[in-house]
Amino acid sequence: MERHIDDTLDLVVAYRTLADHRILDAYGHVSMRHPERTDRFLLSRALAPELVTVDDIMEFDLESQPIDKRGRDLYSERFIHGEMYKSRPDVFAVVHNHSPTIVPFSITPDVKIKPVSAVTSFIGLGVPTFEIRDFQRGADMRIITNELGRNLASVVADKPAALMRGHGAVIVAKDVPTVVAWSVYLEVAAQQLFQAMLMAGPGGRVITLDDSEVAAVQKRQEFGRPWNLFRTKVLKQMEAEKRAL
Amino acid sequence: MERHIDDTLDLVVAYRTLADHRILDAYGHVSMRHPERTDRFLLSRALAPELVTVDDIMEFDLESQPIDKRGRDLYSERFIHGEMYKSRPDVFAVVHNHSPTIVPFSITPDVKIKPVSAVTSFIGLGVPTFEIRDFQRGADMRIITNELGRNLASVVADKPAALMRGHGAVIVAKDVPTVVAWSVYLEVAAQQLFQAMLMAGPGGRVITLDDSEVAAVQKRQEFGRPWNLFRTKVLKQMEAEKRAL
Amino acid sequence: MERHIDDTLDLVVAYRTLADHRILDAYGHVSMRHPERTDRFLLSRALAPELVTVDDIMEFDLESQPIDKRGRDLYSERFIHGEMYKSRPDVFAVVHNHSPTIVPFSITPDVKIKPVSAVTSFIGLGVPTFEIRDFQRGADMRIITNELGRNLASVVADKPAALMRGHGAVIVAKDVPTVVAWSVYLEVAAQQLFQAMLMAGPGGRVITLDDSEVAAVQKRQEFGRPWNLFRTKVLKQMEAEKRAL
Amino acid sequence: MERHIDDTLDLVVAYRTLADHRILDAYGHVSMRHPERTDRFLLSRALAPELVTVDDIMEFDLESQPIDKRGRDLYSERFIHGEMYKSRPDVFAVVHNHSPTIVPFSITPDVKIKPVSAVTSFIGLGVPTFEIRDFQRGADMRIITNELGRNLASVVADKPAALMRGHGAVIVAKDVPTVVAWSVYLEVAAQQLFQAMLMAGPGGRVITLDDSEVAAVQKRQEFGRPWNLFRTKVLKQMEAEKRAL
Numbered sequence: 004m005e006r007h008i009d010d011t012l013d014l015v016v017a018y019r020t021l022a023d024h025r026i027l028d029a030y031g032h033v034s035m036r037h038p039e040r041t042d043r044f045l046l047s048r049a050l051a052p053e054l055v056t057v058d059d060i061m062e063f064d065l066e067s068q069p070i071d072k073r074g075r076d077l078y079s080e081r082f083i084h085g086e087m088y089k090s091r092p093d094v095f096a097v098v099h100n101h102s103p104t105i106v107p108f109s110i111t112p113d114v115k116i117k118p119v120s121a122v123t124s125f126i127g128l129g130v131p132t133f134e135i136r137d138f139q140r141g142a143d144m145r146i147i148t149n150e151l152g153r154n155l156a157s158v159v160a161d162k163p164a165a166l167m168r169g170h171g172a173v174i175v176a177k178d179v180p181t182v183v184a185w186s187v188y189l190e191v192a193a194q195q196l197f198q199a200m201l202m203a204g205p206g207g208r209v210i211t212l213d214d215s216e217v218a219a220v221q222k223r224q225e226f227g228r229p230w231n232l233f234r235t236k237v238l239k240q241m242e243a244e245k246r247a248l
Numbered sequence: 249m250e251r252h253i254d255d256t257l258d259l260v261v262a263y264r265t266l267a268d269h270r271i272l273d274a275y276g277h278v279s280m281r282h283p284e285r286t287d288r289f290l291l292s293r294a295l296a297p298e299l300v301t302v303d304d305i306m307e308f309d310l311e312s313q314p315i316d317k318r319g320r321d322l323y324s325e326r327f328i329h330g331e332m333y334k335s336r337p338d339v340f341a342v343v344h345n346h347s348p349t350i351v352p353f354s355i356t357p358d359v360k361i362k363p364v365s366a367v368t369s370f371i372g373l374g375v376p377t378f379e380i381r382d383f384q385r386g387a388d389m390r391i392i393t394n395e396l397g398r399n400l401a402s403v404v405a406d407k408p409a410a411l412m413r414g415h416g417a418v419i420v421a422k423d424v425p426t427v428v429a430w431s432v433y434l435e436v437a438a439q440q441l442f443q444a445m446l447m448a449g450p451g452g453r454v455i456t457l458d459d460s461e462v463a464a465v466q467k468r469q470e471f472g473r474p475w476n477l478f479r480t481k482v483l484k485q486m487e488a489e490k491r492a493l
Numbered sequence: 494m495e496r497h498i499d500d501t502l503d504l505v506v507a508y509r510t511l512a513d514h515r516i517l518d519a520y521g522h523v524s525m526r527h528p529e530r531t532d533r534f535l536l537s538r539a540l541a542p543e544l545v546t547v548d549d550i551m552e553f554d555l556e557s558q559p560i561d562k563r564g565r566d567l568y569s570e571r572f573i574h575g576e577m578y579k580s581r582p583d584v585f586a587v588v589h590n591h592s593p594t595i596v597p598f599s600i601t602p603d604v605k606i607k608p609v610s611a612v613t614s615f616i617g618l619g620v621p622t623f624e625i626r627d628f629q630r631g632a633d634m635r636i637i638t639n640e641l642g643r644n645l646a647s648v649v650a651d652k653p654a655a656l657m658r659g660h661g662a663v664i665v666a667k668d669v670p671t672v673v674a675w676s677v678y679l680e681v682a683a684q685q686l687f688q689a690m691l692m693a694g695p696g697g698r699v700i701t702l703d704d705s706e707v708a709a710v711q712k713r714q715e716f717g718r719p720w721n722l723f724r725t726k727v728l729k730q731m732e733a734e735k736r737a738l
Numbered sequence: 739m740e741r742h743i744d745d746t747l748d749l750v751v752a753y754r755t756l757a758d759h760r761i762l763d764a765y766g767h768v769s770m771r772h773p774e775r776t777d778r779f780l781l782s783r784a785l786a787p788e789l790v791t792v793d794d795i796m797e798f799d800l801e802s803q804p805i806d807k808r809g810r811d812l813y814s815e816r817f818i819h820g821e822m823y824k825s826r827p828d829v830f831a832v833v834h835n836h837s838p839t840i841v842p843f844s845i846t847p848d849v850k851i852k853p854v855s856a857v858t859s860f861i862g863l864g865v866p867t868f869e870i871r872d873f874q875r876g877a878d879m880r881i882i883t884n885e886l887g888r889n890l891a892s893v894v895a896d897k898p899a900a901l902m903r904g905h906g907a908v909i910v911a912k913d914v915p916t917v918v919a920w921s922v923y924l925e926v927a928a929q930q931l932f933q934a935m936l937m938a939g940p941g942g943r944v945i946t947l948d949d950s951e952v953a954a955v956q957k958r959q960e961f962g963r964p965w966n967l968f969r970t971k972v973l974k975q976m977e978a979e980k981r982a983l
Contacts, residue, residue: 029474030367051477103436106365107444110455114447120841120904121879122765141460143468144366169365169457191838197443198932199842202849204940205449210845212904215876223878229764232786243982247488274719275612296722348681351610352689355700359692386705388713389611414610414702442688450694492733519964520857541967593926596855597934600945604937631950633958634856659855659947687933695939737978 010038011060013179014045019240020233021098022053026186031100031171033186034084035179037062044088044097049076056241065089066149079147086152087159087175094175096182101171104193109166116166116192117211119199121224123192125185127217129162135170144170164189180230187229255283256305258424259290264485265478266343267298271431276345276416278431279329280424282307289333289342294321301486310334311394324392331397332404332420339420341427344391346416349438354411359445361411361438362456366469368437370430372462374407380415389415409434425475432474500528501550503669504535509730510723511588512543516676521590521661523676524574525669527552534578534587539566546731555579556639569637576642577649577665584665586672591661594683599656606656606682607701609689611714613682615675617707619652625660634660654679670720677719745773746795748914749780754975755968756833757788761921766835766906768921769819770914772797779823779832784811791976800824801884814882821887822894822910829910831917834881836906839928844901851901851927852946854934856959858927860920862952864897870905879905899924915965922964 014035021027029051037043044063047055061077062070067085069077084097108116109132118127135142138154146152155173159165163185164174174189176182199209212220259280266272274296282288289308292300306322307315312330314322329342353361354377363372380387383399391397400418404410408430409419419434421427444454457465504525511517519541527533534553537545551567552560557575559567574587598606599622608617625632628644636642645663649655653675654664664679666672689699702710749770756762764786772778779798782790796812797805802820804812819832843851844867853862870877873889881887890908894900898920899909909924911917934944947955 029477049473051473054477054480101365101367103439104443106440107447110364110440111444111448112453112455114452119845120836120906122836124879141464143464144369144457144461168455169461171365194838195841195845197447198839199846201446201936202842202932203846207849208847210847210903212879216879216904219876219878228784228786232764232789235789239982247484274722294718296718299722299725346610346612348684349688351685352692355609355685356689356693357698357700359697386709388709389614389702389706413700414706416610442692446691492729519967539963541963544967544970591855591857593929594933596930597937600854600930601934601938602943602945604942631954633954634859634947634951658945659951661855687937691936737974 010035011045011057013234014047014060015055015057015241016234016237017096017098017179017183018047018052018055019237020183021100021186022051023236024187024190026098026100026102026190027052028101031098032078032080032084033098033179033182034063034096036088036095041088041092043070044084046078046081046084049078067152080145082149082152083146083155083173086149086156087173090153090156091159091161091175093177096176096179098174098182098186099171100174100186102186102190102193104190104197105166105172106170107197108193109168109170109172114200116189117196117209118217119192119195119211121212121220122184122188123195124212124217124220124224125163126189126192127212127214128221130164130166130189131158131160131162132166132168133158133173134168136168180226183233184226184229255280256290256302258479259292259305260300260302260486261479261482262341262343262424262428263292263297263300264482265428266345266431267296268481269432269435271343271345271347271435272297273346276343277323277325277329278343278424278427279308279341281333281340286333286337288315289329291323291326291329294323312397325390327394327397328391328400328418331394331401332418335398335401336404336406336420338422341421341424343419343427343431344416345419345431347431347435347438349435349442350411350417351415352442353438354413354415354417361434362441362454363462364437364440364444364456366457366465367429367433368440369457369462369465369469370408371434371437372457372459373466375409375411375434376403376405376407377411377413378403378418379413381413425471428478429471429474500525501535501547503724504537504550505545505547505731506724506727507586507588507669507673508537508542508545509727510673511590511676512541513726514677514680516588516590516592516680517542518591521588522568522570522574523588523669523672524553524586526578526585531578531582533560534574536568536571536574539568557642570635572639572642573636573645573663576639576646577663580643580646581649581651581665583667586666586669588664588672588676589661590664590676592676592680592683594680594687595656595662596660597687598683599658599660599662604690606679607686607699608707609682609685609701611702611710612674612678613685614702614707614710614714615653616679616682617702617704618711620654620656620679621648621650621652622656622658623648623663624658626658670716673723674716674719745770746780746792748969749782749795750790750792750976751969751972752831752833752914752918753782753787753790754972755918756835756921757786758971759922759925761833761835761837761925762787763836766833767813767815767819768833768914768917769798769831771823771830776823776827778805779819781813781816781819784813802887815880817884817887818881818890818908821884821891822908825888825891826894826896826910828912831911831914833909833917833921834906835909835921837921837925837928839925839932840901840907841905842932843928844903844905844907849935851924852931852944853952854927854930854946856947856955857919857923858930859947859952859955859959860898861924861927862947862949863956865899865901865924866893866895866897867901867903868893868908869903871903915961918968919961919964 034046067081262278279291312326363369507523524536557571608614752768769781802816853859
């Protein structure tokens with residue numbers, strides 16, 4: 004494998020950060036496109052996010068087949084990642100989660116997630132909902148084939164994310180810092196919009212960002228400051244773990 | 249006693265994990281059927297869950313009498329466990345809790361808990377509510393006799409769980425990892441369904457898993473990944489406690 | 494001073510435990526009647542609860558005057574404690590807090606806190622609301638005189654607790670373990686009743702404990718198990734603090 | 739630079755405390771007026787609040803230009819601070835945050851934040867909402883010029899705080915302990931009022947502090963006790979960080 008240790012470490016930071024923020028529990032995963040080969044991506048072996056280390060990161064082709072399995076268990080839903088990278092050349096990082104306040108938005112078809120603030124403005128680019136019943140009846144809810152992965156990717160289309168009914172969400176972005184920040188702030192938006200809706204009451208006014216505001220934020224926003232925080236904290240955490248051994 | 253240290257350790261992991269997830273506070277308990285004698289079960293002496301160690305685990309017969317009491321205090325509600333093992337040969341692990349978001353579901357008779365996602369799909373097998381007034385007026389709310397234990401078991405019947413009005417829940421499963429995961433995800437389902445109901449409003453649409461989806465998930469689902477996480481964390485925690493002495 | 498170190502330590506455990514459970518933040522306090530002199534009580538000097546140590550505990554008479562001030566700052570609302578001990582010979586421990594989910598119950602006069610479960614059943618004995626406007630217009634909200642303390646005690650009367658409008662609550666009990674557990678479970682009841690009310694909707698059914706159930710629980714309930722947990726944790730915490738010095 | 743180390747340390751305590759209380763996440767900032775020059779203020783370089791140390795504090799003039807940049811990154815919204823100090827000679831400390839329960843109040847124009855208790859009584863002095871659309875269409879939501887800073891300051895006027903629509907809040911006070919406490923308790927008020935509104939239902943009664951109560955509290959309230967707690971905890975935390983190196 005040709006990957007840089009630093010990129011792999013970024014992926015570990017992403018796993019740990021999403022677990023720390025309770026965006027991932029024992030399930031869910033994050034991947035990045037291979038930094039030197041656009042036809043491959045990096046993803047952990049099947050493992051709870053907060054346990055992932057550099058040694059657990061594996062390489063996959065865009066069919067979501069491992070390059071060098073060596074007997075390791077694989078996430079059954081790795082096809083989400085492969086198909087997103089295949090259909091979206093602009094995407095270099097993917098999160099699949101079951102973020103606690105997002106699941107309820109996925110099962111209430113008459114309620115839409117909206118951008119409530121600048122950090123959540125990417126939602127204004129569109130967050131459709133994937134209904135697995137449109138593609139498979141009596142599903143076990145998982146995306147465990149390339150075909151289901153393609154179905155999901157067709158719903159995501161050119162958007163930054165999709166909710167998955169009765170399941171969670173998929174978030175796609177140009178790099179790891181952005182996909183992590185968007186995953187965190189998608190959950191934040193859900194919490195804040197939920198509260199605003201209840202306070203406003205049925206038919207009450209809730210002011211979300213308009214298209215011109217969304218466009219203005221998207222033009223300039225990057226997430227260097229949170230990423231610096233997340234990376235610093237995870238590296239400290241990993242240092243402490245090493246010392247405890 | 250003939251039990252394997254490893255099984256006992258699993259039970260300690262279950263206690264600590266349920267306390268960590270705030271499924272148990274100072275009260276509530278988890279048991280497992282004796283690995284070598286189906287007419288016995290293992291349960292801690294009366295102790296707050298997060299304090300339980302291997303040395304606190306005791307052996308009981310199916311009348312919920314201790315095999316070797318040695319002056320230790322017993323949980324007054326141990327009869328829940330004995331009667332569940334007696335009536336359900338398929339059950340090898342039992343949790344009794346007062347999970348924070350579940351209690352409100354137990355006291356709102358017109359609101360039903362539902363499976364909102366794959367990890368909560370076992371709820372689709374049925375979660376009835378036990379009303380102690382149907383069996384005893386002016387109860388002190390506890391299951392402190394074999395008769396009350398039998399009453400509760402008759403309401404659980406062949407289901408994976410029952411809510412207990414003004415009290416909490418009982419969850420039963422084929423093994424410790426499953427009963428712990430189901431206990432965690434029953435609470436998660438309650439949180440997410442509560443939010444979805446409020447967002448949808450009275451009469452609004454909330455899409456829960458249908459019977460074919462529940463059946464498809466049940467056919468394949470096991471909880472090896474969360475169990476690996478829980479076990480890893482508790483063992484690390486116990487190591488740290490030992491070092492601190 | 495004649496007090497036993499062990500009783501004083503219990504009071505420190507109470508302060509720390511209530512801070513750990515976020516029943517107290519930087520404000521609020523807990524006292525106990527002097528173990529050997531019923532005309533005195535023990536209370537910390539003015540200090541945030543999680544910082545309280547054995548050395549901070551002071552002795553007061555029932556007028557809430559310090560026996561031996563030695564220049565230390567005093568809680569301005571210590572009169573709550575003195576007047577409760579004066580009016581209630583059966584009371585040996587008092588908590589005053591601004592528990593987060595309780596404050597909203599104090600300002601919604603048409604909503605009543607109710608016992609939702611066995612651990613919260615003491616609420617069924619009655620929890621009136623103290624409206625300071627009934628005694629003082631333009632108040633700064635605090636109980637900073639013996640007269641205001643007597644006013645509050647007159648509203649508490651023979652009950653285990655009272656809410657204080659726009660302020661918090663006072664909880665009184667026969668001993669420290671009970672007053673701590675009741676303070677924790679008053680907050681839990683508020684959280685669970687809030688959820689149940691919202692789920693049931695206006696006019697919907699919420700089943701709380703009836704008088705016979707409340708009476709049955711009160712006859713037997715003590716809080717030895719949570720107290721053992723709380724004490725164990727605080728002592729461990731204090732040990733760790735000592736080692737860190 | 740002439741500043742006292744102690745004042746700078748206070749600012750670090752403010753950053754860490756607001757992060758600990760989740761009033762600030764990776765974003766947001768707190769400043770203080772220079773203790774010896776009223777035409778300058780102190781603010782961290784662009785950094786996530788929980789990472790700020792004494793070495794990161796920089797000095798700015800009231801145009802929000804750094805006195806001695808030395809290549810460091812600057813918060814893009816530092817103009818909030820400069821313009822508040824310029825327009826309000828009585829202000830010596832400023833917080834800008836995106837406090838989680840406050841954002842929903844900023845986007846629900848028909849819902850007003852109110853003082854629910856003594857610690858939140860400053861809200862009774864008035865908390866207007868800044869709508870950036872009144873000053874700039876298609877904004878990227880940030881206060882990144884002196885002009886936008888002046889616009890915001892004109893909405894704050896003589897009040898202790900303003901909400902910022904789809905963004906967060908600005909809080910101004912006479913010193914660092916007060917601005918930190920007000921920031922914490924603005925969030926607490928939002929949580930408690932949200933709950934009270936839902937419990938009372940549409941048109942239901944919620945009793946907030948009246949003007950005479952607000953005035954009486956304002957006359958005497960200071961936040962020495964929480965500040966002592968916050969300072970003690972952060973200093974301990976910084977000691978532990980030093981030891982870990």
